[in-house]
Amino acid sequence: MEKLYESQKLALWYFWTAIVLFGAQLLFGLIAAYQFINPDFLYGTLNFMTNRMLHINAMVVWLLMGFIGGIYWFLPIETDREVVGIKLGKLAYFAFVGAVAIVVLVYLFKQFGSGDFFTLWFITEGREYIEAPRWADIVIVAVALTVAYNVIATTIASKKITGILGVLIVDLAALFGLYIAGMFFTPNISMDQFWWWWVVHLWVEATWEVLVGVLMGWLLMHLLGTPRKIIEAWLYVEVMLVFGTGILGLGHHYYWIGTPEYWLGIGGFFSSLEPLPLVAMVVHAVYDAGAHKLQTVNRPALFWAFAQAFGNLFGAGVWGFMHTLPQINLYSHGTQMAAAHGHLAFFGAYVSANLALFYYILGKTRVKEGYILNGVPWKIAYIGLIVGIFGMTAALTVAGFTQTMIERATLGSTWEAYIQAQMHPWMEEAFKWRLFFGVVFILSYLVLLYDLITAGKRGEQLKEAQLAG
Amino acid sequence: MLAETIYKLMLYGFLMVLFAGAYAILYAMGRFSRLPSLIRLSYIFALLQFISGMGMVFNDYLDLLWKGIIFFSTVAYLFIPQAMWRVVVSLHRRHDH
């Protein structure tokens, strides 16, 4: 195996940290899911609100860390040199991990503070997904700037900018710049949520999608030997379609938060078009699968890359479209419908991408050139995780339908209506099934973890690659 | 009843994109493997997608404009897989060494 660039070693640190945080996400998700069934569990000690916060913050951080790891892995290969400022990059990694650790400990042991700015700066900001206290936000911005510096400086030093790097740089600027849009306090909740969605939506429905496009592009180029020109053309098409529908699709978060009525039209129109590019892109994914007859030196990486294409279409496209029209959303907004969509969409679009990347990197570091990374455990984890997430999503979809029809469309959206819907047998059953599939998911994660740690090192007989051409 | 109307709209919307996805996947698989039977199967999903879309279009809860947007989508989905297949094949033919 080739010697690794320093940047690639850093990539490995990021990936391992990401996988650990993935486990943390699942642990807190499990506790929260159990609390739906047994609300007295850890009541007063570790309340639902804390578990939920840890669940979603762990998710955002581990996915980001995985992406950053992917960037550090491919950057030296793309620029054909060591990354400029890699020492700073490593320092930033430690700052990132340190900040995350402190924030988590404060979440767990302090949990909340009094109603003043000190709490917002040092304990929690209390805004969904971006609960991290302001001091941690600043650290994250510094880390992001370091990553951006590494990318830009290395590109300049290599004296040429490939199309992929160009897209990456612009996208990173947008991605990290957008984070700043959430770093402020206002007493006006409509203003608060207006800018908050600039961060959340333009992250997961725009800049993150493009970032994954870049990383998957690199993956396919190196794993399947897809020609650079095809990757580039495809990447530009993806940027055009994703930004073309997603930027004004932001309006689908502006139906009900006090913003003007024109967002109902603009948001509804663009977001109902959002699935069209996803359906189109899946055709290319099938072509790629067929072209290589699913043969490759790294089966798990390839399979997770396909899971990404299909998962994105189903989680984001199908489940997203179902509740995007304002006429429907008026009744489903703020129900478990959003949770159903969110779980499958994140898994399909981002978890799969990160797992594909991680397996690819492991294949490069553990398997000799000309041998195939394969085995049984990754398949068990693959099936288990997919079954788990679809099971959870199906259960939450039933819950979402129930809430929409009963609490909102029938009983009038009051406090009592909420309770009545939550106590409905369909709802109670849905939460039980969600917990069941959550357990399936977490057990599959443990198999995944075992495989990631031992793949290529178990003394398994790795087949020699006999690929055409 | 309102609850029923909303539930039907959600269900049709869900099925429309689901079947559109299935159509695209099966069509691409059929073209790749040169299996006319798979392509024919995919057309069944194309039809199901269209019918689901019509379920939304003929729901009186939506205004004419929204019916129009959905109708446009449902027609577009009929042609996307073929169009994309041609694009993908041309792209690869041009750039694959």
Add this chain to the structure above:
Amino acid sequence: MSVGWLEVVVATLFLSVVVSLVLARGRHWLEPGFWKVAAIITSSVMVITLILLSVDTVRKVSMGSKRVPQPSVINREIGYVYNPDRRAMEPVFGKEVGLFGKVWSEEEAERLIVKGKLVIQSRNCMDCHTLLGNGAYYAPDLTKAWLDPKWEKQIMPATGAKSKEEAMKIFLMHPDKYPTWFRRMPNLTLSEEEAVAVVAYLKCMSAIDTNGFPANFPEVKVSQIQ
């Protein structure tokens, strides 16, 4: 300047396609360079449109606008009725009745609202509840919590409070003492000052024009003012 949303949509799509085609002429459509132009133009058109719309929206959701009232709205009766022309429910404002037995000046009300928001963020309300429908789904939506029938029906009798806002305050300070079903709100150690601020905040939030969310809510009418 009144531009309809449909015009904006059509204009952005038209501009993206036309300008892309013009600037990309001469490039073969199967070459990356063609799509690079399309990507840059489309993204730029959409971003510029978003920025322009955002400037307009920020103006329209600033406190004191038609959609988001000034903090002193907490002194008035607030209702929520169906408007058949809009085909949506909307907040309505009645006479001055004060809050917690006093009429708050604009500065006092603003301080209260700032405090209320700080408390809501410091206690992570959004990780159990939804506010304007955003948040977690473990507890009810709070958009119209101020107008919810349960305060008068159940919480006032349970707490022995003489007014709705008193009942809300007492509940918020000890929610663990007043469970309404088997899922209980934890005690978040709210001080009296903080609880008063949150009640004011909830009242202010219920006055925001949310284009009819939540729908189907039991109407609350207010006394007619001249």
